[in-house]
Amino acid sequence: MTRPIYKLSALAVKAAGPGKYNDGAGLWLHKRQDGGGQWFLRITVHGRRREMGLGSIADVSLKEAREHAEQWRAFARKGFDPIKEREKQRREAERNLHCLADVALDAFESRKAELKGDGKAGRWFSPLELHVLPKLGKVPVSDIDQIDIRDALRPIWHSKGETARKAINRLSIVLRHAAALGLDVDLQATEKAKALLGKSRHTPQHIAAMPWIDVPEFYRTLEVPTTTNLALRMLILTAVRSGSLRFMRYNQIEDDVWTIPAHQMKGRLGQTADFRVPLSDEALRIVELTRPFDRDGFLFPGLRKGVISDMTMGQHMRKAGLPYRPHGFRSSFRDWIAERTNAPREVAEISLGHVAGSQVERAYRRTDYLEQRRQIMGMWAGYVTGEEEAIDENF
Template identity: 35%
Template sequence: MARNGLTDRMVKQARKPGVLIDGAGLRLRVTINPNTKEVRKSWVLRVTVKGGPIREIGLGSADDIPLAEARERATEARKLARDGVDPIVARDAERAQRALEAARAMTFKQCAEALIASHEAGWKNAKHRQQWANTLKTYVYPVFGDLPVQTIDVSLVMKAIEPIWKTRTETASRVRQRIESVLDWAAVRGYRQGENPARWRGHLERALPARAKIQKVKHHAALPFADLPAFMAELRAMSGDSARALEFAILTATRTNETLKARWSEIDLKAKVWIIPGERMKAGREHRVPLPLAALAVLNAMRKAHPKSEWVFPGASTRTDREPTLSSMALLMTLRRMKRTDLTAHGFRSTFRDWAGEMTNFPREVAEQALAHTLKDKTEAAYRRGDALEKRRRLMDAWGTFCAASRASAKIVQIRKSNG
């Protein structure tokens, strides 16, 4: 007997192309690469499937599969054929099953990291990606990050979120949502089957107390609108770009980040409109902001102060590792300098909404559009194609006038409104 179980006859004849018959349909096929002259030897079985045609099945390379093993494989294939099972189909099904089992062995952490990598291009900023990664790393991976994603069940999900559900409800809710997203992602890609154990509606809502019952909603601290004219007078008296940025944010009822990232290329001074691109908006849609006279005055002051900047509110630092605009803390620090630690910059959007609802006759939807709020009524949102720019222009002009009013005139307007 020669190397790898081949007979002396096979070894002698396997130096030139051809087929050597071992018996019962098992053959040794020899081929030679015409370019490299490499000799290749492989086991082949010819077998007739019951009631079907003759099939030729590759059993592997003779360099890797000894003759004895080739004969065993041939015997197993002939048994399948006698039972009417195509050995090639059976082999392919077995390979697919092994591949599926290997895929399902992916851990929850591997799936989460793959989901984050596939979605991060669509996320607005690196902070969102970091929040995803940090919450999973802190609350989920220690519990079941290294377990196969297929094995994640309700008990494991509860073990991750229940300890913080009552004490850190908002965080726990986001963790649950992210677990649910990862498991959905894994299911779509065939890494797991069955119901999503992190689903809330009709599922975990029956096992955990509702957020509304254990979490007090904390609204952004807002200034009563009657006090706004006096506040604005004090703010206008302050110097510095941060004060102008806060003033502009209040006059336009925009979010802090929308104001701080404003570019001159977004602003049409002639049309008195600021067009914020969708990628900088919370709802992901372009938002046109009518600019009242007071807001235009702020813009003129900033243009005069920084004539060469592409940013309306540029940062003072020249370091390349810092944002080119004012810090996200700039508006809050301005409020602290005014000794108004009871307020937040975002809270002035609530001040605007309260004023619009109580002091004007503008429809609710106009005020909501001024704040770039997404309509909760999906049907109404589907039919509303315009953004009521001209109506909002009148609203914002009235808001600018109110912000510039004296305390006395603001009280008179309020009294007239309440008696009217």
């Protein structure tokens, strides 16, 4: 093969002004106004002229540019498109560079907007961080198969069933994220791993809930207006989650409605709207009782800073010798609705902040049943305080 006759020299490359310069055999230099420049190769493949960048003159010398050009001309002579071939090589290289830990973090970052508080609590990522990444984090994501996943999760599959379920679901999301990045992964690996692991023997433990019939007696024990007692009373009266309650602010209350910002609701996909909670007369009385404790606009401030902790109310109940948890009052409230009212299911579920009905039903429903829920909350407050209101015939 005839050796190309080159036209440029290293000195000429350095001294050249702005413009395009042909070195020969399709290798060109494009010099810019700022003194920088790029190498590129003009080549014909399958009757089409292609231009292929070979790097900047700051990183690639004239000698290296000629070597790269000859390498890609050889591919073209064999009938391969050098640009597509380089892209193929790049993807193959990335396959070995993208370890699971990096892809998992990237997937987490991309989902933060869907998670409560941008996922700062760590609950989305922690199952992976604790049970998958220590064993598979450094493995290229394209190499991970069902055997790897099975071996990583087998120690907790039967003993920590819920955690294992979350871990394998999160891992499935990470693999889909890797596929979206263009990496070659087995999207069925997690389902295959489940088949290998078998059905979990773990029996989920439901949160212990106080029977609704016992709630009034417990409510009476909270008469002393401490921050913890007032928080528990408001938790019972509103049936919200403790996370929303702890961050309750005075400026979120207008008349008898407390509006919980969407980001303070439970982090679930599709939770984009604020949630209105009707406050009974008893709940409004509790609001006034919290005024002496006001700090930074919070109804239930912590002892030194911030707000009351998530454990404070639970500790109070344990010290009282009760086997129940604060979150269980939501179940107490739901059971009371079922036993003592005729409220429609969708009204009862929305009272708890749950998504009710199918996606189509929710698309056409434009109400949050505030008026019906206002009556239910008034009836519930009357029940827990021992001053039960008359039950409307509609409920």
